Amino acid sequence: MMGAREEILERITSALADEPAIPEVPRTYRRSADLSEQDIEEMLVERLEDYKAHVDVVTAAGLPGTIATLLKEASGYVVPHGLPEAWFDVDDLRVDDRRITDAPGHRLSVPELDALSSVVTSSTVSIAESATIVLDGSPDQGRRAISLVPDQHVCIVPASSIVQILPEAMSRLEITRPLTWISGPSATSDIELERVEGVHGPRRLDVVIVTDL
Amino acid sequence: MSAVFVGMPSLPAYGIGNLHATESFPDAAHHELANDQMRTNLRHATHSIRDKRLKVVGELPDWEDLRSAGSATKEAAMADLPALLEQFEANFTARGGIIHWARDAEEANRIVASLVREQDTEEVVKVKSMATEEIGLNDHLAAEGIEAFETDLAELIVQLGHDKPSHILVPAIHKNRSEVREIFLREMPDVDPELTDDPRQLAMAARAHLRRKFLSAKVAISGANFALADTGTLGVVESEGNGRMCLTLPQTLITVMGIEKLLPQADDLEVFMQLLPRSSTGERMNPYTSFWTGVTEDDGPQNVHLVMVDNGRTAALSDRYGRSALHCIRCSACMNVCPVYERTGGHAYGSTYPGPIGAILSPLMTGIKAEENNSLPYASSLCGACFDACPVKINIPEILVHLRGEDVDSRRGKPRMPSEMDLMMKGAQWAFSSGTHLNLLEKALPLGRLAAGRDKKIKRLPGRLAGGWTASRDIPAPPKKSFRDWWASEHDAGDTGTTKDGK
């Protein structure tokens, strides 16, 4: 008897016996930015806030202080092993026993992650038009689980990683890496369409845009 | 199909599972119409979502270009499907994923059940998936002693309420907040008895209820919105984070996907990730989207399976006038603009796929001769709103008319008592050949009135459409006004204009 794979492929070939043409895809949609860098950044901020994310815009010098403020109430936080040490170069964070690093060979278990209130990561690319931040599992962003289980996600967005529209972002993405596209905190509108922010993913998303990174 | 393909199956292989209406659309619609609560909720939902959609679609100056690109991409993918599937398989497999092929719902269910059993567990967490609803996976797993926990809030409400989804995007929209509260109080063992009907509190109750499951589950089951042939990547679009939980935490991930979800290349996402969220929830982007390519060492599930399901898709593909129904990206925009859906709700369509797309997809997948699905192509006033809303430009009205023709043809030459549908069609057949005469479909309604006696009750309908049913009770005669006439009298031009993307 023919295997399922062969049979399905044959069914498809047979279904396409009329040999439909493969059309050319018209790519007349926008593929590059038409706003200034300043406007793009403002668009990102405004639209992230629309999603009820909290946004800070700082310089690299101000970043450690901002992270310290955002983590003020954190009982414990996880960081991926590739996060720059310089981002914690401020009195409150330099030596901080609330901080736990997730590194190859020293992976936190799911219950361990569940016991932490917060996570700090960097990000790969951000799309202003849809206020979408992409994480790709690089050493400064970490495994998918670490940015998922803790309830507060502090996400650093270097200004140089911001684009205006999605097609511009594609060339910056390595699609075979595990990708998470984040547009605001988790949300549901399942009960009478009333939007509730924060269901299973982090309920609090704090974005820090760093203008000179 | 063609003599060139010697030895190939020449008859379409139709789908099974939750694709069939259990009763004809007119009958089902009849009692669903009596459900006032559902209709009120549904109207509120469809109108709110479509207003949001119009707003975010209006923001994009190149929306029509994106639609054209999306439509052509899907057409290209279907025309080149065998090559793309093989390319996808090679890439997905090269990165440690395992692919299984399933001819139909039963085979898919069997495969999933045995994969779950291999992991020595009797529980799985699930992220909302149309494909698994279509194949009736949860029931099959239950019969095998495996409990499947739906983790999408709406699916959880439906599952705990022992109910059926009524809308593909907001499946529990027919339940109001106090009904949801009652379900939670009744079905969640450790829920706070002080739970109010505030949606935030209800969502937090669901969070607490599911959290333990997420953190301990060994196996997750998902669907997929996209499969990228040139990289072997799968993607899931969601809102609540339950998808990320399922796709990230368990060691084993089993994805069930129809073979039509293929996109030729990763860059096609730049089109579809603009089209889908805006058309679906009316957001610029959905909160979370996950992509994975086979297994990533040290990150996420280490046993990654994909079950690729036919279940009638090749039958739909073999219909050259109907195959574009397979372009559907399940956004639900066509439902939200459909005047018929708004009044009857999703349950009336019987199949997993309701609304305008369901009215064409279900009969294409099961065959127009399938019991009761032949009435679905008539569940439309052919107003065209669905076509205008569809992000991949599926010409639903045209396919509806085509399927009505198929239905009429399939009845021809069969000597039997004429059914109500036959009588209607006899008068209407010629009308479908001309767009200007489409009104005639509803003009056929008065035939039903003729069948009714003076007391305005139809005592007995001939044929299979309602024959058995009217034998035991009377049904009211159809209204004097046709749907289209009624619609015209109820709506001024400005109102109907809102379905045309405001352009």
Ligand code: SF4
């Ligand atoms: S047919 Fe078009 S509008 Fe309807 S659900 Fe599918 S993609 Fe969306």
